[in-house]
Amino acid sequence: MRLRITTLAATLAIVAGGTLLGKTISATAPQAAPSSMDLYNTRVQPIFQANCYRCHAGLNHRGGLQMDTQAGLMKGGHDGVVVVPGHPEQSLLVKLIRHEGPPDDPMPMPPKSKLSDADISAVEAWVRSGAAMPATPVDR
């Protein structure tokens, strides 16, 4: 009998603790993380458009890389794949914008400047989240 009471008390304590913990977690939980597609649409595409498209979109495919279509970006450039979804550390594009790639051929991107730390983090987070983007370019 004593054993059963102890067990009951322990169970109650666990349930109560779990509920408390659950409350604490839900009370302090941040908003749900944005999806990879949201990240692309709200943060990454504007960064690419402002800093990369003039050399990597439309008729310009410098380095063999077209960045405004999913097919183009996922195909990569003269050096092969530049975005490995889920793996920013393996993605040439991320290395180049961090200025951690080769000094030339291909050189750091964009060639004459560096993105802000916030923009670099946004691109990295997007690659880590799966690098989703619309199959057809959004008309802006």
Ligand code: HEC
């Ligand atoms: C002023 C033109 C210019 C701009 C702006 C530019 N690039 Fe480039 N990019 C190039 C050229 C030229 C190459 C080829 C360099 C080489 O092969 O040595 C290249 C190559 C690359 C490559 C390597 C492709 C491969 O397979 O070798 C990546 C990735 C890349 N650019 C990403 C970007 C990103 C991301 C941006 C914007 C943040 C950007 N570029 C902005 C001109 C540009």
